[in-house]
Amino acid sequence: xxxxxxxxxxxxAASREARRRRARGFAPAAPVLAFLxxxxxxxxxxxxxxxxxxxxxxxxxxxxxxxxxxxANVLENTFLISFIVTAITAVVGLPLAWxxxxxxxxxxxxxxxxVILSMWTNLLAxxxxxxxxxxxxxxxxxxxxxxxxxxxxxxxxxxxxxVVIGMVYIMLPFMxxxxxxxxxxxxxxxxxxxxxxxxxxLQSFTRIFLPLLLPxxxxxxxxxxxxxxxxxxxxxxxxGAQDMxxxxxxxxxxxxxxxxxxxxxxxFVLLVVTLALYAVxxxxxxxxxRKGH
Amino acid sequence: MLMxxxxxxxxxxxLSAVAGLAALFLLAPLGLLIALSFDSSQWLQFPPxxxxxxxxAQVFADPNWLASLLTSLELGAVVTLASVLLGxxxxxxxxxxxxxxRETLRGFFLTPMIMPSIVLGxxxxxxxxxxxxxxxxxxxxxxxxxxALPFSIVAITGAxxxxxxxxxxxxMLCGAGLWEARVRVILPAIRHGIFSAAIFSFLTxxxxxxxxxxMASPGLQTLPVRMLGEVRQNLSxxxxxxxxxxxxxxxLLMGLAAIFNKDAKR
Numbered sequence: 001x002x003x004x005x006x007x008x009x010x011x012x013a014a015s016r017e018a019r020r021r022r023a024r025g026f027a028p029a030a031p032v033l034a035f036l037x038x039x040x041x042x043x044x045x046x047x048x049x050x051x052x053x054x055x056x057x058x059x060x061x062x063x064x065x066x067x068x069x070x071x072a073n074v075l076e077n078t079f080l081i082s083f084i085v086t087a088i089t090a091v092v093g094l095p096l097a098w099x100x101x102x103x104x105x106x107x108x109x110x111x112x113x114x115v116i117l118s119m120w121t122n123l124l125a126x127x128x129x130x131x132x133x134x135x136x137x138x139x140x141x142x143x144x145x146x147x148x149x150x151x152x153x154x155x156x157x158x159x160x161x162x163v164v165i166g167m168v169y170i171m172l173p174f175m176x177x178x179x180x181x182x183x184x185x186x187x188x189x190x191x192x193x194x195x196x197x198x199x200x201x202l203q204s205f206t207r208i209f210l211p212l213l214l215p216x217x218x219x220x221x222x223x224x225x226x227x228x229x230x231x232x233x234x235x236x237x238x239x240g241a242q243d244m245x246x247x248x249x250x251x252x253x254x255x256x257x258x259x260x261x262x263x264x265x266x267x268f269v270l271l272v273v274t275l276a277l278y279a280v281x282x283x284x285x286x287x288x289x290r291k292g293h
Numbered sequence: 294m295l296m297x298x299x300x301x302x303x304x305x306x307x308l309s310a311v312a313g314l315a316a317l318f319l320l321a322p323l324g325l326l327i328a329l330s331f332d333s334s335q336w337l338q339f340p341p342x343x344x345x346x347x348x349x350a351q352v353f354a355d356p357n358w359l360a361s362l363l364t365s366l367e368l369g370a371v372v373t374l375a376s377v378l379l380g381x382x383x384x385x386x387x388x389x390x391x392x393x394x395r396e397t398l399r400g401f402f403l404t405p406m407i408m409p410s411i412v413l414g415x416x417x418x419x420x421x422x423x424x425x426x427x428x429x430x431x432x433x434x435x436x437x438x439x440x441a442l443p444f445s446i447v448a449i450t451g452a453x454x455x456x457x458x459x460x461x462x463x464x465m466l467c468g469a470g471l472w473e474a475r476v477r478v479i480l481p482a483i484r485h486g487i488f489s490a491a492i493f494s495f496l497t498x499x500x501x502x503x504x505x506x507x508m509a510s511p512g513l514q515t516l517p518v519r520m521l522g523e524v525r526q527n528l529s530x531x532x533x534x535x536x537x538x539x540x541x542x543x544x545l546l547m548g549l550a551a552i553f554n555k556d557a558k559r
Binding site for chain 2: 024025026027028029031032033035036039040041042043044046047050092095096098099100101102103104111113114115116117118120121122123124125126127128129130131132133138139142169172173186187188191201204205208209226229230232233237247250251254260263267270271274275278
């Protein structure tokens with residue numbers, strides 16, 4: 001009896017207390033917020049500020065970035081390479097993910113295992129393998145010469161083609177993973193219905209299959225495009241000087257030229273494009289953004 | 294029709310061919326790494342003129358490789374621990390708190406995920422140079438923690454949001470304090486979320502190289518930083534050995550994950 005009384009008294013007090021605490025509930029986040037402000041937001045802001053303050057206040061760094069031929073080339077290269085890489089991963093990733101979804105269970109799982117194995121393998125290990133593969137005397141050129149298709153080795157290493165191959169290799173698993181959910185959600189009965197109504201495979205493909213996968217392709221493609229824009233290691237190891245991308249330019253400005261102003265300006269450009277593209281995705285491609293369509 | 298393998302007709306041939314070539318494209322470089330690690334030619338001839346274990350012996354005898362491996366492991370462990378602890382704090386605030394600006398805070402906590410690493414790398418480098426943190430273990434931990442934390446917050450917040458709030462209330466009705474309830478009742482309930490937070494945090498630090506370049510010093514290098522240095526200088530067979538071991542490690546992890554998944558389903 002005494003227990004019951006104390007419990008009934010304690011209960012409203014405890015829940016009121018809990019409600020009061022939950023109404024705030026912010027306190028635990030304070031140290032995390034402090035950490036990310038100090039080690040993330042402020043350093044990035046400081047870097048961006050340097051772009052308009054160094055060597056003296058003004059927009060000269062942005063003018064240099066856009067007007068200097070070499071820098072403008074870097075910007076153009078960055079977008080071009082990212083676009084090519086995204087397009088190829090979409091064209092190869094779609095059949096690959098499709099196969100993984102519809103193939104006999106064991107075969108599908110094996111191929112998906114290969115995708116995951118390559119994705120989880122250390123980035124430098126993978127890039128190193130491509131450095132060897134793409135050499136003038138590497139396995140690819142040796143094979144092509146042996147077959148008689150070419151007489152002289154193709155300039156793969158240190159070229160745009162090399163950068164694209166290496167980056168497609170790294171991005172392809174992301175496309176497969178982005179497409180797996182949308183593919184699994186396709187109902188086989190829908191295609192049976194289409195076929196009963198007289199649709200040929202090609203018609204089903206272009207009128208049902210592709211439109212339904214478009215959001216998945218768009219989301220995967222966007223992530224890959226944005227990741228490619230900021231890519232540093234693979235292009236710097238596989239490309240030549242003329243294939244420089246934005247991230248390499250930023251690193252070079254800081255490491256060898258100590259030109260923090262220009263590095264800040266290039267970072268700002270990269271950041272703005274990245275955030276803008278993610279905003280597009282949040283608005284148009286995320287599932288909740290498509291309500292009412 | 295399009296989603297049933299047996300009904301694909303001749304499309305099946307095309308689909309299988311493209312998928313087969315893509316799988317070969319993904320697998321071949323990994324196979325090449327392993328072949329090169331046993332290649333007796335120092336110049337990475339392929340196919341190899343002969344087989345040898347000498348590069349393995351060379352790597353295992355080199356104290357620098359071991360040192361960078363230990364640095365990577367140590368860094369990964371500290372980052373994982375800090376990331377899970379901060380992830381829990383942030384998770385409780387976001388999943389259980391109801392304060393103005395909560396969703397903004399959630400968004401802010403996740404922004405390091407979409408930040409290009411090169412930007413974060415040089416931004417931290419500039420600050421750490423002034424604070425004499427560049428090239429120190431603490432600097433490394435702070436930098437990798439920024440990158441790992443969003444993954445931990447996503448995993449833990451997700452787990453918390455999937456857990457019934459009334460569990461906490463029930464524990465408190467039974468006389469537990471708020472944090473006692475959270476530690477003794479909620480933590481066990483979200484252990485899967487904590488586990489994935491830890492795995493993602495560790496892998497983020499383990500595989501990270503761009504920010505690490507700017508945090509490293511000649512005396513303090515993670516494994517990826519050392520690999521990058523070697524790759525830039527010469528394509529020595531050492532890298533093939535280290536890379537092969539990393540591929541093997543990935544395979545082992547995948548095997549463990551498969552076993553773990555099977556057990557979880559039972």
